[in-house]
Amino acid sequence: DQQVKQNSPSLSVQEGRISILNCDYTNSMFDYFLWYKKYPAEGPTFLISISSIKDKNEDGRFTVFLNKSAKHLSLHIVPSQPGDSAVYFCAASVYQGGSEKLVFGKGTKLTVNP
Amino acid sequence: DAMVIQNPRYQVTQFGKPVTLSCSQTLNHNVMYWYQQKSSQAPKLLFHYYDKDFNNEADTPDNFQSRRPNTSFCFLDIRSPGLGDAAMYLCATSKTETQYFGPGTRLLVL
Numbered sequence: 001d002q003q004v005k006q007n008s009p010s011l012s013v014q015e016g017r018i019s020i021l022n023c024d025y026t027n028s029m030f031d032y033f034l035w036y037k038k039y040p041a042e043g044p045t046f047l048i049s050i051s052s053i054k055d056k057n058e059d060g061r062f063t064v065f066l067n068k069s070a071k072h073l074s075l076h077i078v079p080s081q082p083g084d085s086a087v088y089f090c091a092a093s094v095y096q097g098g099s100e101k102l103v104f105g106k107g108t109k110l111t112v113n114p
Numbered sequence: 115d116a117m118v119i120q121n122p123r124y125q126v127t128q129f130g131k132p133v134t135l136s137c138s139q140t141l142n143h144n145v146m147y148w149y150q151q152k153s154s155q156a157p158k159l160l161f162h163y164y165d166k167d168f169n170n171e172a173d174t175p176d177n178f179q180s181r182r183p184n185t186s187f188c189f190l191d192i193r194s195p196g197l198g199d200a201a202m203y204l205c206a207t208s209k210t211e212t213q214y215f216g217p218g219t220r221l222l223v224l
Contacts, residue, residue, distance in 0.1 A: 004156070032211040043118070043204055043215035044157070089156070093211040097162075097169040099145045100211040104156035 003027045004092050006105035014113055019077040021108050023090030026071065030092035034102070035064060035075045038087045047088075048075070080112045117141070118216035120205050126222045127195050135190040135219045137205030146188040147213060148180060149204040157204055163188060195223045 005024045013019045023033075031052050036044035050057040050064045050073070057064050063076045077084055090105040119138045127133040137146065144165050149157040161170045163182045177199070179191040192199055200223045206213040 009154075034212065036215075041123075041217075041220075043120075043206075043217045046212055046214060049212060098164045098167060099162060099169075100208060100213075101159060101162070102213055106154065106156045 002105075004090055004103050004105040006088075006090050006108050008108050009106070010109040010111070012111045012113065013080050015082055016079045019075075019080045019084065019110055019112065021075040021077075021088050021090070021110065023073050023075075023105055024071060025073075025092050027092065027094065027103075028071075029094050030103075031095065032093040032100070033064070033066060033073050034091045034093065035062075036089040036091060036104075037084075038089060038107070044089055077110075080110075082112050082114050085110055085112050118205060118207055118214055120203075120216035120219050122219060123217060124220045124222070126224060127192075128224050129197065130194045133192050133195055133221070135192075135203050135205075135221070137188045137190075137216055138186050139205075139207045139216075140186070141207050141209075141214060142185065143207035143209045143214070144185070145208045146182060147206040147208070148178075148188070148190050149206065151202045151204055151218075160190070192221075195221070197223050199223055 034049040035047040037047050038044045048062045066073045087107040087109050089107045091102040093100045147162040148160045151157040160174045181189045202218045204218045205216045
């Protein structure tokens with residue numbers, strides 16, 4: 001029972017264009033949503049997050065949009081650069097057992113072609 | 115730089131031979147987590163510590179144990195590794211909703 005779904009295992013875009021990574025969730029109790037970037041043989045690196053009470057958060061080239069009614073969020077990267085090529089994980093946070101716990105999607109592998 | 119450190123980066127063990135993976139942090143975060151990640155899958159939470167309070171996930175096998183002797187260190191003990199336990203093991207820390215991950219330890223079981 002996947003609570004966080006990333007339905008596209010991979011995405012390929014041209015350098016300079018926009019990359020849009022999508023994520024769907026099922027649990028209305030999630031209070032934060034986060035995106036992590038992962039290079040091979042490294043741990044996930046925090047990229048950007050959004051509170052469930054917001055619908056947009058922007059940080060440089062990265063923008064996350066949240067549509068609560070559709071239980072959908074997306075990460076926009078513009079312009080895309082070859083160094084952005086990595087696996088991107090969507091994660092949702094829920095307060096449980098005295099601390100915030102993350103539920104991850106399976107990831108989307110982004111390839112940015114020069 | 116404040117960080118999360120995992121040692122070793124690669125660990126080879128034999129079927130049934132106990133193995134310990136270690137994690138340390140300089141962030142002074144009160145929560146530490148252990149995840150298991152298999153190829154092309156989402157990281158799966160095994161357990162976490164809130165300070166010294168241990169929280170086990172319901173589906174974490176008894177074969178997996180953890181120790182947190184102080185704020186900075188946390189250990190993952192696999193008592194009798196099976197072939198199915200070969201995976202990347204990720205340690206993370208947090209103070210709020212954002213978790214910060216170490217580089218992971220790749221475990222190979224022969």
